[in-house]
Amino acid sequence: MSKTPDPNRIVRVASGQGFWGDWLDAPRRQVEGGPVDYLMLDYLAEVTMSILQKQKERDPAMGYARDFIGAMESVLPAVVDRGVKVIANAGGVNPVSCARAVLEVARKAGATGKLKIGVVTGDDLLPRIDALIGAGHSLTHMDTGAPLSTVRDRVLSANAYIGSAPIVEALAKGANVVITGRSTDTALTMAPLRHEFGWGAADWDKLAAGIIAGHIIECGAQCSGGNCLHDWRNIPDLANIGYPIVEARADGTFVIVKHPGTGGRISVPSVTEQCVYEMGDPNSYITPDVVADFTTIHLADDGPDRVRVHGIKGRPATDKLKVSIAYRAGFKAVGTLVYSWPDAMDKARLADRVLRERLDRMGLRFDQSLTEFVGVSSTHGPLSVASGEAQEVQLRVGVRADDRQMVERFTREIAPLVLNGPPSVTGFAGGRPKVEEIVAYWPALVDKTVVQTSVEVLS
Amino acid sequence: MKVRLVDIAHARSGDKGDTANVGVIALQPNWYPLIDAHLTRDRVRAHFAGVITGDVERYALPNLKALNFLLHGALDGGGTLSLKMDAQGKVFSTAMLRMVLDVPDDEARILELPPAPA
Numbered sequence: 001m002s003k004t005p006d007p008n009r010i011v012r013v014a015s016g017q018g019f020w021g022d023w024l025d026a027p028r029r030q031v032e033g034g035p036v037d038y039l040m041l042d043y044l045a046e047v048t049m050s051i052l053q054k055q056k057e058r059d060p061a062m063g064y065a066r067d068f069i070g071a072m073e074s075v076l077p078a079v080v081d082r083g084v085k086v087i088a089n090a091g092g093v094n095p096v097s098c099a100r101a102v103l104e105v106a107r108k109a110g111a112t113g114k115l116k117i118g119v120v121t122g123d124d125l126l127p128r129i130d131a132l133i134g135a136g137h138s139l140t141h142m143d144t145g146a147p148l149s150t151v152r153d154r155v156l157s158a159n160a161y162i163g164s165a166p167i168v169e170a171l172a173k174g175a176n177v178v179i180t181g182r183s184t185d186t187a188l189t190m191a192p193l194r195h196e197f198g199w200g201a202a203d204w205d206k207l208a209a210g211i212i213a214g215h216i217i218e219c220g221a222q223c224s225g226g227n228c229l230h231d232w233r234n235i236p237d238l239a240n241i242g243y244p245i246v247e248a249r250a251d252g253t254f255v256i257v258k259h260p261g262t263g264g265r266i267s268v269p270s271v272t273e274q275c276v277y278e279m280g281d282p283n284s285y286i287t288p289d290v291v292a293d294f295t296t297i298h299l300a301d302d303g304p305d306r307v308r309v310h311g312i313k314g315r316p317a318t319d320k321l322k323v324s325i326a327y328r329a330g331f332k333a334v335g336t337l338v339y340s341w342p343d344a345m346d347k348a349r350l351a352d353r354v355l356r357e358r359l360d361r362m363g364l365r366f367d368q369s370l371t372e373f374v375g376v377s378s379t380h381g382p383l384s385v386a387s388g389e390a391q392e393v394q395l396r397v398g399v400r401a402d403d404r405q406m407v408e409r410f411t412r413e414i415a416p417l418v419l420n421g422p423p424s425v426t427g428f429a430g431g432r433p434k435v436e437e438i439v440a441y442w443p444a445l446v447d448k449t450v451v452q453t454s455v456e457v458l459s
Numbered sequence: 460m461k462v463r464l465v466d467i468a469h470a471r472s473g474d475k476g477d478t479a480n481v482g483v484i485a486l487q488p489n490w491y492p493l494i495d496a497h498l499t500r501d502r503v504r505a506h507f508a509g510v511i512t513g514d515v516e517r518y519a520l521p522n523l524k525a526l527n528f529l530l531h532g533a534l535d536g537g538g539t540l541s542l543k544m545d546a547q548g549k550v551f552s553t554a555m556l557r558m559v560l561d562v563p564d565d566e567a568r569i570l571e572l573p574p575a576p577a
Contacts, residue, residue, distance in 0.1 A: 276482020398542030
C-alpha cells in the first residue's frame with residue numbers, strides 16, 4: 001500500500017469482545033454508540049482451540065466460536081450500511097465453516113452479496129505434527145523443556161500464533177469481515193492500522209505501537225474501568241460500561257477512548273493496569289510481527305476518558321512462531337461443602353481430615369490434591385489475616401489423577417459427609433462434583449518458515 | 460513508619476502457564492522510587508514464601524511508574540491443570556499489596572505517605 005500519510009487522519013478500532021463468554025451486547029454497543037471503523041473481537045484463550053477441536057470431531061461443521069454468529073447478527077446493519085469492518089479470531093479450528101455461518105446470517109437478513117469475508121488459514125498444525133517432529137522440530141515445552149513426543153499420543157490441537165500479515169492481505173483484497181483461527185490477539189488490532197496507514201513490515205516502532213494498542217484493548221472493558229482496582233468505588237456506571245476504542249494516527253500514536261454517555265472510566269491508572277496485565281519481560285513482548293518494548297510506553301491524560309499513548313519502540317521480530325498445543329492431561333474434580341458458625345473453620349478442617357482419611361483407606365492415590373477454605377484463605381493462602389471468627393467457611397477439595405475411576409470415586413465421598421461428618425453443614429445442592437477431563441496447554445516454538453498462511457475471500 | 464503497600468500502590472495480576480505476574484503501580488508518581496527501592500526481588504521472594512514453589516523475577520517500568528513481578532510455580536500447574544480457586548492468578552495482585560514497608564519517618568513525611576492504621 002502506498003498511501004500518502006495524512007498526519008491528522010484517525011482510524012478507530014473498537015474492542016467488542018475480550019474473551020469467549022464476554023458481554024454479548026458489547027459488539028452492538030460499540031458499532032451503535034459512535035463512530036468506529038473496525039470492530040475487533042477476540043474469542044480465543046489458551047485452551048479454547050482444544051475445546052473447538054473436540055466440537056469439530058463430533059461435527060465437522062463446528063469448531064468455531066458460536067457467539068460470533070450472534071455478534072455478527074447484531075452488527076450486520078453497521079457493516080452493510082455504514083462500512084464498519086469486523087476482524088475476529090472466531091474461526092477457531094474451522095474458519096471456513098465460521099465464514100459460511102456468517103454468510104448465512106447475511107442471507108437471512110436479505111444482505112446476500114454485501115459481505116466479503118476474508119478467511120485466514122494455515123495456523124492449524126495438527127495434521128502436520130508427526131511430519132514436523134520427524135523433520136527435527138521437537139516442539140519442546142517452552143517452560144519445562146520437555147519434547148512434545150512425551151505427550152504426542154494425547155495431543156488434541158496444535159496451532160501456530162500467526163501475525164498481522166494475512167489479515168492485512170484480506171483487507172487489501174477488499175474483505176469487510178476477516179475471520180482467522182489462532183491469530184495473536186494483538187494482531188487483530190494492529191492489522192487494520194497497518195492496512196490503513198500503509199505501515200511496512202519493518203516499521204518496527206509503528207508495528208509495536210499497533211501491538212500495544214491491541215494489548216490495551218484486547219481484554220475489552222478491562223482497560224476502561226472493568227476489574228480496575230484503582231479508585232474502584234468511584235468508577236461511574238459500571239452497568240453501562242463503555243468498551244475501549246483506539247483512535248490511531250499514521251505516526252503510531254493513539255488515544256484510548258470510549259463512546260460518550262457510557263459508563264466506566266478511561267484514565268492513566270486504568271490503562272496502566274491493563275498494560276501490565278499478563279506481562280512477562282516488558283522489554284521484549286514477542287509477537288510474530290515485532291518485538292515491542294513496554295518500557296517505552298508513555299501515557300498522558302488527554303481529557304475526560306481519553307488517554308494518549310506515544311513513544312513506543314519496537315525491534316525486529318524473531319524467526320520463530322509460538323505454537324499453542326493442547327493435550328489430554330488426566331482428570332480432576334472439585335467438591336465443596338459449607339460450614340456455618342459457630343466454629344465454622346474447625347468444622348471444615350475436621351471434615352477435610354475425615355475425607356482424607358477415608359480416601360487414604362480406600363487406597364486412592366492422586367497426582368495432586370488441594371484443600372482450600374473459601375472465606376478464610378483460598379485466595380491468599382498463608383498471607384491471609386484472620387479478622388474475627390469466620391461466620392461461614394466453604395471447604396473446597398480438589399483432586400487430579402490420570403485414572404478417571406480414581407477421580408470418580410473421590411466425587412462420591414463428598415456428599416456422605418453431610419450426614420456422617422461434622423455438623424452445621426450445607427451447600428451441597430449441586431449433587432456430586434463433576435469429573436472433568438483436563439486439557440492442558442503446551443506452549444512451544446517453531447520456525448516461521450514452516451507455517452504458510454493463506455487468505456481466501458468468500459462472498 | 461509502617462506504610463501499607465495497598466495505600467500507596469495499585470496492582471493487576473494475570474497468568475502465563477504456572478507463572479503469575481503481578482504489576483505493581485505507584486498511586487502517585489513521586490511514590491514510585493520508594494516502591495522501586497523497597498520491592499526488591501528478595502523482599503518479594505520472602506513475602507511469597509510458602510505461597511509459590513518457584514523463583515521470582517523482577518522488571519522495572521519507570522515509564523509507567525510500575526514494577527512487574529513474575530512468580531513462578533504460583534498456580535498449582537496453571538491453567539486447566541490447577542486445582543486452585545485462583546487458578547489464573549487473578550488476585551495475586553492484592554496478595555502483593557498486603558506487604559507492609561518500613562519507611563524512615565522523615566522520608567514518609569516528605570512524601571506524605573499515609574501511615575498504616577494501628
